[in-house]
Amino acid sequence: MKFSAALDVNVVAHEADDEVTVMLELEAPAGPPTAARAPSALQIVLDRSGSMHGAPIEGAKQALITLVQRLEPTDVFGLVTFDDDAQVVVPAGPLTDKPAVIERIRGVHPGGCTDLSSGYLRGLRELRRATKASGIRGGTILVVSDGHVNAGIRDADQMADVTAQASRDRIVTSTLGYGHGYDETMLSAIARSGNGNHVFAENPDAASTAIAGEVDGLLSKVAQAVSITVHYEPQVQMLQLYNDLPANQIGDGQVMIDLGDLYAREERKLLLRLGVDGMAALGVVQVARLDLQYVEMPDLVEHTVSLPISVNVVPGDELGDRIPDPTVQSEKLFQEAQSAKLEASKAFESGDLMAGGEFLARSRERLNDAVGIAPAGSADAIRVELADVDRMSEMSELSGAMYMSKMTRDSYHQQNRKRGRRRPQ
Structure with missing residues (x-):
């Protein structure tokens, strides 16, 4: 696993409050090309409520049939559907x-209503039973839904607690929102806490593509239970994670960030901000240590890679004019643009097209600033994102708030939570 860190500035003033931004980059290994793929476990939880009638349910069924045809006989597969209650199909x-x-x-x-929680809990039980019997460690649950929950657990935070617990057992939960009527807040929260993906599929063709993408990732998985633990020194008084990932304080001066599973050669980026108080010692001082931990497949070998984060403390009159590293600074602006995009999604979800458009304009401003300072290689990728935000801004006047809230939430997930990730080819 490749693991590196870059700081926007590495010189801070002696005995003065300061802050540094750290950009982390990961690249998963390719995996042994000749080794047989280890068996995978996939549980589908499919909404079959009345709103799925017609093309949605038929498109989902065809996508699942294609999925089954791609899997090996040794792979574990299960299907639970839900309407008023759950059914093991x-x-x-x-x-x-x-x-x-x-x-x-x-x-x-x-069928009838939408009780997502009953479907998920039944699917989770099925997956746990089957993986225990087959000896497979962990698995993936994919929830496919087109509606708002109107039965069972309706609180997004409660459902997120359930998927977070499943994640601790190496069960990843991804969600696919189908059409224009689903609850993006609920499905996005489930995927976040479940360390999975959240995807918006407007029609059956898009749903088939999204399901195929999930299977691609599942079948090329090379690392499970990937996490980064930040061990920070007492001088660090503030720690901010720009990426909206599960992060928990696990001890004094220790925060663990969960990244979920990685597929072969998957790339990821994370951005941290460290606020340091006045440091008395001069010279190079370590302010944090980052421990990357993961389980490598198929042999399930546990690895830990450590990376120190240090700064050079100098007298204030020797600080000079610090010029932030352009790659790190442009990534910071990029993530500020994603924060504005998330606010746009929330505004659209509440039906406020004007506010949503204003937040997209703010996102565009940050991206323009990022393009202006980014090195050539990074600038090209930011221009692609800028074009995407421009397209969403134009569509907001024609497509309506409901559609825009889902499109912007999907884009935010890809560019913030899964920053750097590419779909497997």
């Missing part, structure tokens, strides 16, 4: 009889 287990599984998928039909 395909008991989770190895795919030893694909034709029978496909026939059961074809038999799914729409």
